[in-house]
Amino acid sequence: MAGPTLINSLKTATAALEAAGIPHLLGGGLGCWARGGPPSSNDVDLMLRAEDAERALSTLARTGMRTERPPEQWLFKAWDGDVLIDLIFEPAGVRITDQVLERGDELSVAGMYIRVMALDDIFVTKLLAIDEHSADYTSTLLIARALREQIDWLSLRQRTSSSPFAAAFFAIADGLGISTAPQRRLS
Numbered sequence: 001m002a003g004p005t006l007i008n009s010l011k012t013a014t015a016a017l018e019a020a021g022i023p024h025l026l027g028g029g030l031g032c033w034a035r036g037g038p039p040s041s042n043d044v045d046l047m048l049r050a051e052d053a054e055r056a057l058s059t060l061a062r063t064g065m066r067t068e069r070p071p072e073q074w075l076f077k078a079w080d081g082d083v084l085i086d087l088i089f090e091p092a093g094v095r096i097t098d099q100v101l102e103r104g105d106e107l108s109v110a111g112m113y114i115r116v117m118a119l120d121d122i123f124v125t126k127l128l129a130i131d132e133h134s135a136d137y138t139s140t141l142l143i144a145r146a147l148r149e150q151i152d153w154l155s156l157r158q159r160t161s162s163s164p165f166a167a168a169f170f171a172i173a174d175g176l177g178i179s180t181a182p183q184r185r186l187s
Contacts, residue, residue: 005083
């Protein structure tokens with residue numbers, strides 16, 4: 001289970017964004033945890049459209065959270081005490097659009113209904129964020145092992161085919177029997 005402090009911050013941020021009418025999805029490790037994946041204790045990743053990012057940051061500031069506009073051009077940050085909440089609007093490989101928001105599912109997360117990013121979209125962002133500076137496959141393999149039946153492996157392979165790091169992930173996942181091997185197309 002995710003820690004109670006992390007869950008309380010998730011609930012505070014989600015309730016504030018919902019009250020302000022800002023569409024968003026829970027993504028990242030907590031989004032995987034909400035679907036039955038391994039516990040996550042790092043941070044809260046909330047996905048939203050770029051046009052809603054400034055308003056979302058202001059909304060969280062009004063709840064008393066400390067906010068920041070980091071130099072990265074794809075997210076804003078807010079702190080609820082020591083808990084980091086990332087407001088992500090341009091994650092690797094997925095532009096947050098109305099279609100991405102609609103693909104999310106409303107799930108019960110610690111007693112509160114929260115829209116959670118589609119698992120395949122979460123995996124695309126995770127796999128396409130891996131590079132030579134962050135080539136650690138531990139969390140993606142743990143998540144894949146726990147949620148393997150929920151993943152559309154063929155689609156995920158296609159959507160991440162441009163990344164040699166994603167190819168390495170599939171080689172490991174295939175070798176461990178976590179993923180389904182690519183299907184040969186019959187002619």
